[in-house]
Structure formats: C-alpha cells, structure tokens
Amino acid sequence: MTDFTQMGLKAIREGVAAGDFTAREVAEAHNDAVAAASELNAFIVATPDHALAAADKVDADRAAGKELGPMAGVPIGMKDLFATKGVQSTAASHILEGFVPPYESTVSQNLWDAGAGMLGKLNMDQFAMGSSNETSYFGNVKSPWRKNGSNAAMTPGGSSGGSSAAVAARLCPAATGTDTGGSIRQPAAVTGITGIKPTYGRCSRWGVVAFASSLDQAGPMARSVEDCAIMLGAMAGFDPKDSTSIDAPVPDWAAALDADLSGKTIGIPREYHMDGIDPQIEASWEQGKEWLRDAGAKVVEISLPHTKYALPAYYIIAPAEASSNLARYDGVRYGLRDLPEGSGLQDMYAATRAEGFGDEVKRRILIGTYVLSAGFYDAYYTQAQKVRTLVQRDFTEAFAQVDAILAPTTPNAAFALGEMQDDPLAMYLNDVFAVPASLAGLPAMSVPATLTQDGLPLGLQIVGKPMDEQGVLNAGLAIEQRAGFTAQPEKWW
C-alpha cells in the first residue's frame, strides 16, 4: 500500500490527477498522521473536516472532468498567523485565544482556490517572535529530529516551528510559513526541509496577523525546491487589499526550473565568516560552493560591509513596528479582556495586555515603545532605518557583479529546547545570516545540505535579486540535486 505521507506535493497532485488514488485517501492518511503526532505539539488545532471537504471537492471535480488547480488534492498545514474563516486563529497567543475570523486571508484563500485542503493550524512562536518555538502560549513544538544517541527534545526552529516540524515529520507534504527576519529559512534549515521567502510584496499580507509590516512575508515550506516553486506560485499574486502588494504577474516558477547555472555568478559574502561559527557550518558552505561550481556557476567573493549592523538594526525596526501593530490588542474588539473589579478603561487595557502577551512579546513591545519615544526616536529608530538603507545598498552593489549569493542559513544546528531560553540576545543571533535579506526585502531560500556529526540537519541559503525568485529556486535546485539529502527523522512520537 502506498504511504501517502512520504509523498511530496507534486507527486500527490499528479497521482490525484492521474486517478492513481483519490484526494480523500491522501487527506485521510495525513489526518491520521496529524492525530498520531500530538507529542510533537505541531498543531494548535486540527481541522480534519476541512481537509476532507477540500479533497472531496477535488475528487468530484476530477470525476466531472473539470480542470484541477496546481495544489489539487494536496493537504497542507496553515501557520496560525493566517486568518482562516471559521477556524480559530491565535498567532499562538493567549490574547487571541478563541478568536474566530469571519474572513479568510488572501494567501490561504489562494491556496484553497488552487485545490489545497487544511489539516490544521500550526503552532509557532507567539506573534512570530522567536527562533525556537518556545514562546507559544500553547507550548513548545518538539522537532522530530533528535541528536544521535539522545532523547533530549530539540527545537524545530522558529517562528514557523510547527510548520517545519510537521513537514519534516511527514504530517503534511507542505505548510505555509511567514518570515520577518528568518522565520521560514531558519526552521527549514534546522529540520532538513526547504523553504523560500519571496521578494517583499509578492504574497499578500491581508489577513496575516501583523508583526513588523515592512518585513513580514509569507512563503512555502516543503520537502523539495520544486514543491516550494509550485506552492509559492499558488500563494503569490497582486492583492489590492494590501497596500504593499506588488502589482506584477506571477511567473510559472515551477515550469521554468533549471539547475544549469552556466554563465551565472554566485557571490560569497566575506563578512559572513563570523567568529564562533560551528566549523561544520563552514564546511557545508565550502561544499555548497563546490556544488554550484559543478552546476556551471562562477563563484566569487563579495563584500557586504554592513552585515554586522543588520541584526541590531533589525532589533530596533521590528520591535518598533511590533509595538505599533500590537497596540490593537486592547480587550475591546476581539480576544481576551481582563477587567479587574471596579477598574476603568485604562486599567482594562493594561491588565488585558499584561495577561494576554507572553514575556518575549512584552520585551519587544517595550523595546519598540522606547525606541519610538520622544527624545530617543532619532538616536535609535531613524539611525536603524538609515543603516537599513545601507544594508540594502550593499546588496544592490553586490548584485551588480553577481546573480545570487550563497551563505549558511544558520550559525548552528538545532539546539535543545530550554538551552537558550535565559538569554534573549543569544537567541537573536540565530537569525544573523537571515536578517540582512529581510531588511533588504530580497527573495531568499534555505535548502537542506547535510547532517552534522550529531545527525542534525544543516541548510544552505541562497539570496537573490529583487523579483528574481527564479534565480534563487534554480540555484537551490542545483544544490538539492547535488546534496542528495534524503535523511529523515526516525519516528519516536
């Protein structure tokens, strides 16, 4: 009997279209896998009926001879940052617990229109703030991966940690993620899967709970470059309801995939050689260069001089935007309300927010409030936005010489849950390689490269020119074909 949970997105779509099996069989197999994996805590809520209804519609459409969409028959996981009509959407927070949107986000609607079904809402770091999935109100997500010879629970990365754990554990062939400063790429890297953050503005932010609006971008997480290309095509597109949506046609990325990099030049940023990087990361980066040369590319060293300042600039800009965006949670219009006996409106705001936000969310709101406050605005926020201009300029100058950039995705492999919790700064450093592309709005993806000596996955990152998702995917494909990464976590859950 076919094990549907081992199949990728494209294989499922083609099998359903060819009549080799039904979409319902596929949905049932994945619903069962989700139900049996509660130990991973990857889902906040499961929606088996949604998956079955979407599958039945695909099966009926096929029987009626109708044309099937690019995601037809594919059951996916939906990060809980996306508003889903009639299904609780919480951003993994207490303050939105019980919030049931009366509308559907544009990205999720695009996916349903393409024939996908929803297995459930995926756990994540609260309001997408975190790199380890330890800030969720609904508990940590455990990675399906463990170190060789150890039973310690490992991080699936974050903030899209439910997405990465679910895809790596074969609970779903693909999932949505969102990336503000690495939240697709870092979790993909540490769980041995593939994920792409497109150019800022490719995917609509309408109906996505806002964290830092100038950085937030949705993207797919799956187990191959081609599956990511197909799903990104279904997610992306101009949306008049998002004022920063790019009004440009969506190319057929999957059809144009080409791993021949002859004539292409790949840049290696010298500033990404940082002190304290795991030597195994450096070694996989070296290997990545070899793979790209083997694919026909020329590999050259480049300089991105402001790399060092990208992360601290990010930790001013993102909290500043978050403090403004999260002002809407006030106990009046939706979500939690904490009204202490005999208190007034202002006390209700303060009590509701104290009760409803987790520690990391509060920390970032306070940082953001501080850097935007009178007297400090120019020294912090304006300076950070100037540095952001310089970070983007670095990339623009580099792209005059190269077609894409190769770097590690993360400075280390997965760490144990709890290992970094007491040190917010050490946690922030997880995204040191991911944040620069976010600040510059560039498309960037992580592709699995190898396993460490401990048996944990490492990823390589490709960063491309604005709007050149194709170049990123092509270089990713070249790596994927040469890395031959087929490892998967041994089932223990």
Add this chain to the structure above:
Amino acid sequence: MSVTREEVAKIASLARISMDDDALDHMVPELNNILAWVEQLGEVDTTSVEPMAAVIPLEQRLRDDVVDADPKTGGGRRDDILANAPVAEHGFFGVPKVIE
C-alpha cells in the same frame, strides 16, 4: 544608554502593559542588555544617508471613491465585526464607563 527601573515603568505605562515589581526586576536588565547591544549602530557613519521609507518601490494606489468598492473591506458588516468582541451591546462594542 541604559534605562532605570523608573524609566521601564514609564515605558510599560506608555505601552499599556501593567507590570508588578517582580516583572520590572526581570525586565530592566534584559532591556539594558539589548539596548547596550544595539548601541553599536552609533558606530555607523550615516551622514547623508536617507532613512529607508519603503523596501520596494511603491506607488500609492487609490481605490474607487465609491461605497463598498471592495465588499470584503467595505461597510455593512457590523455583525461580523462584533462577533469576536468580548462585550457587544446594542450593536456597539461594550467598554467600562469612561465618563462620570
């Protein structure tokens, strides 16, 4: 630059997050660690650099000046809007008394 306990209390009040003594004790050193680290941005020469306004070239779009140009963001959805309110009365959001 570092922040004192009083300043953190003031920021928390601006952010409408109530914090007791224990919470403040934890938050002060954490914020100071982060602020000390972002301080390095001061090293960067940003003379004649414009702060970024938009990461992609943007043209402001205007919607048609008609009611309900897009039904999803237009009017006439009172019940939807109130559906998740902690307290809704007579078609309005309910809040504690604000005028004596």
